[in-house]
Amino acid sequence: MAIPGQSSDTAHLNEGKTMRAAPRSRKKLAGQMKSSKEIPKDAIPEVHIPTFVESMFGGPLVPRMRFLPADKMVQTLQMLSGVVMILLGVLTYVVTPVSGTLWFTFSEMIGVEVLGIVLHLTIVLAALGCGFWGIFQRDARFLLASYVLFILVSLRFASSKVTFQWLPIEGEFIEKVLLIMYAVFLVMYMELTNSVIRFSMLDTSIRTGEVYVMNVKKVLNRYHISLVITPVIAAAVAFLTLMINIVIPAVVGLFSEIAATRLRESVELTSVYGVALGTMIVFLVVAAVFGANLPARIQKFRESA
Numbered sequence: 648m649a650i651p652g653q654s655s656d657t658a659h660l661n662e663g664k665t666m667r668a669a670p671r672s673r674k675k676l677a678g679q680m681k682s683s684k685e686i687p688k689d690a691i692p693e694v695h696i697p698t699f700v701e702s703m704f705g706g707p708l709v710p711r712m713r714f715l716p717a718d719k720m721v722q723t724l725q726m727l728s729g730v731v732m733i734l735l736g737v738l739t740y741v742v743t744p745v746s747g748t749l750w751f752t753f754s755e756m757i758g759v760e761v762l763g764i765v766l767h768l769t770i771v772l773a774a775l776g777c778g779f780w781g782i783f784q785r786d787a788r789f790l791l792a793s794y795v796l797f798i799l800v801s802l803r804f805a806s807s808k809v810t811f812q813w814l815p816i817e818g819e820f821i822e823k824v825l826l827i828m829y830a831v832f833l834v835m836y837m838e839l840t841n842s843v844i845r846f847s848m849l850d851t852s853i854r855t856g857e858v859y860v861m862n863v864k865k866v867l868n869r870y871h872i873s874l875v876i877t878p879v880i881a882a883a884v885a886f887l888t889l890m891i892n893i894v895i896p897a898v899v900g901l902f903s904e905i906a907a908t909r910l911r912e913s914v915e916l917t918s919v920y921g922v923a924l925g926t927m928i929v930f931l932v933v934a935a936v937f938g939a940n941l942p943a944r945i946q947k948f949r950e951s952a
Contacts, residue, residue: 715854717847717850718850720850724846725782725783725843729779729782732836733775735833739801740771743801746803748763748802750762751766751767771800774797774800778790778840835881842870888926890925892913896911
């Protein structure tokens, strides 16, 4: 509202000043862009291709991520990860004896077999220790070290035979069931510990307002379903690989019982050739599943339901 006795014209406020439609830098840049066809370097987004390790954790592996205090979901995942890790440590020590390992062979060469046993036990305990610290401190670096140690302790020469020297177990079927349990617990340990990191990142982003997720309970329910599906798939894959001397005779027995009996008594199916054949069948099944785009079809069915 104008004041009586004062002009409403504001031209006097800009006397002696040079008015520009845009800052000098922008005007200068616009003039340069008319004659130049090059795209500025800062206009090209940086493309980061995740490595194998980053793919396992669902994102870049930074030295130390800062999280808010764990919520109920993350605490539940931490407890499940701890229980699975303890069971995995026990099964690792049972189904992967020290015989056939590189450190035991070295200890035999120098004449000190106790050294190999001590190193074997130390690696298992180190894997458990790194796992505990990584789970409850939510540090992906220690989880990665735990994975490497668990895989390292299970490596041995192909000619070595798995013997359950710590348990009075007799029977090939029971031994293979324990090996299948070991494989399932290893897969579930990696899945649960990765989930601790992923859900901690998600929870921190939601609580700090960085992202907004609609219907969080629905996301959690889907993940709970996947926690049931994952061990079932891992057990099926391990069963096809290790029980190939039972699966193939059972399939052949539908057509010829005599041929099935010969296969059951075959030495090749119970040796490393049988394991290789089982691995090949597993890869063929996985290739057929992805060739038919079955995961996407199941996802669409679940979304429509």
